[in-house]
Amino acid sequence: MFLLITILLALTIGAVCLKLLSQYNRHTRPLSYECPVRMDGKTILITGANSGIGKETAIGLVSLGAKVIMACRNLEKAEATAEEICRQTGVDPNQVVIVQLDTSDLESVRNCSRKIHATESRLDVLINNAGIDTGHIELSKQGYEYTFAANHVGHFLLTHLLLDWLKKSHPSRIINVSSLRHQGVSKTLSFSRAPKPGSDMYYPGLFGYDTSKLAQIFHTNILSKQLQGQDVVANSMHPGFVSSGIWYKDAYRKSVTMLLRLFGFLSSIIGRTPKDAAQTVIYMAADPDLENVSGQYFENVAISDQLSPFAKDPEMAKNMWDVSMEMCGLTKKTE
Ligand SMILES: NC(=O)c1ccc[n+]([C@@H]2O[C@H](COP(=O)([O-])OP(=O)(O)OC[C@H]3O[C@@H](n4cnc5c(N)ncnc54)[C@H](OP(=O)(O)O)[C@@H]3O)[C@@H](O)[C@H]2O)c1
Numbered sequence: 001m002f003l004l005i006t007i008l009l010a011l012t013i014g015a016v017c018l019k020l021l022s023q024y025n026r027h028t029r030p031l032s033y034e035c036p037v038r039m040d041g042k043t044i045l046i047t048g049a050n051s052g053i054g055k056e057t058a059i060g061l062v063s064l065g066a067k068v069i070m071a072c073r074n075l076e077k078a079e080a081t082a083e084e085i086c087r088q089t090g091v092d093p094n095q096v097v098i099v100q101l102d103t104s105d106l107e108s109v110r111n112c113s114r115k116i117h118a119t120e121s122r123l124d125v126l127i128n129n130a131g132i133d134t135g136h137i138e139l140s141k142q143g144y145e146y147t148f149a150a151n152h153v154g155h156f157l158l159t160h161l162l163l164d165w166l167k168k169s170h171p172s173r174i175i176n177v178s179s180l181r182h183q184g185v186s187k188t189l190s191f192s193r194a195p196k197p198g199s200d201m202y203y204p205g206l207f208g209y210d211t212s213k214l215a216q217i218f219h220t221n222i223l224s225k226q227l228q229g230q231d232v233v234a235n236s237m238h239p240g241f242v243s244s245g246i247w248y249k250d251a252y253r254k255s256v257t258m259l260l261r262l263f264g265f266l267s268s269i270i271g272r273t274p275k276d277a278a279q280t281v282i283y284m285a286a287d288p289d290l291e292n293v294s295g296q297y298f299e300n301v302a303i304s305d306q307l308s309p310f311a312k313d314p315e316m317a318k319n320m321w322d323v324s325m326e327m328c329g330l331t332k333k334t335e
Pocket of ligand 1: 050054
């Protein structure tokens with residue numbers, strides 16, 4: 001009995017110490033942002049807005065007066081979240097709209113874009129937030145590695161298809177929710193591996209969460225150059241170590257699922273809340289001082305200098321861009 005009490009006491013003291021230390025850590029400390037302007041009349045699309053950082057970003061932006069389009073794969077979950085957002089913020093239900101989107105499936109991305117073009121007259125901010133970290137080696141509908149397809153390829157196509165609406169609504173903004181984990185790529189990747197039609201997977205070299213998060217940064221930086229002078233800015237960001245649902249998806253191997261759960265448990269003690277993590281996204285979407293800031297990587301409600309050397313490699317970025325175009329069935333003519 002005495003031993004049990006001692007262990008419990010030691011664990012509690014350990015947890016309290018970790019929590020205190022997390023208040024000072026760059027990836028876990030609390031964040032806040034007070035937007036000096038309202039966003040009435042602005043339309044913002046957020047992918048994966050039914051939970052975690054996306055949901056809190058939606059709450060923050062509708063509270064500023066924006067209309068938010070929640071682009072989600074599970075309509076039931078999205079409807080429940082939309083109701084909760086309206087109840088919590090007191091906004092008009094017309095301010096929160098839902099569109100079906102599975103970012104891992106390019107046909108779903110095309111349908112989502114068609115729906116936006118048919119129902120909306122403007123798009124001021126696109127927030128590519130949906131993400132998964134299950135290390136799946138399973139394939140997407142188009143035969144690509146699932147995590148890479150869901151986190152990067154789908155967003156690459158969605159951005160491409162919605163660019164006309166973003167340009168029309170200028171000044172406008174594109175935000176890619178990436179991750180510190182882009183730093184996990186520590187060698188030049190074979191983005192140019194030739195496609196093998198008829199094989200199981202067209203791009204076997206493109207797997208995993210870290211690669212997808214690096215690809216999102218390449219996407220952002222090339223976009224920002226291409227859009228120079230057009231009043232459309234593109235930036236990427238790292239939200240921190242966040243206690244969210246991302247740790248509670250099943251991975252392809254039991255050991256990886258257990259590891260994710262462990263991170264989930266740790267994040268529930270020391271991690272940032274999704275609400276705090278969303279502050280940087282809201283800042284990037286709304287702050288008037290950022291209207292002309294493009295090609296930057298943000299964290300903690302500020303521009304960050306924590307990009308890995310690989311993320312600054314123009315050759316690798318160009319390579320990734322070309323392969324992403326091909327994966328989406330786009331040609332140079334459609335750029
Ligand atoms: N949590 C962290 O510590 C952390 C750190 C760095 C970066 N991030 C990034 O932050 C972003 C948000 O993650 P989160 O932490 O808020 O996790 P989360 O609560 O699990 O939210 C992820 C959202 O993405 C959606 N999603 C996943 N796959 C999708 C698909 N194929 N099509 C459409 N939607 C899909 C999920 O929908 P369902 O509810 O249907 O699954 C969910 O709404 C992700 O891009 C993640 O990589 C998170």
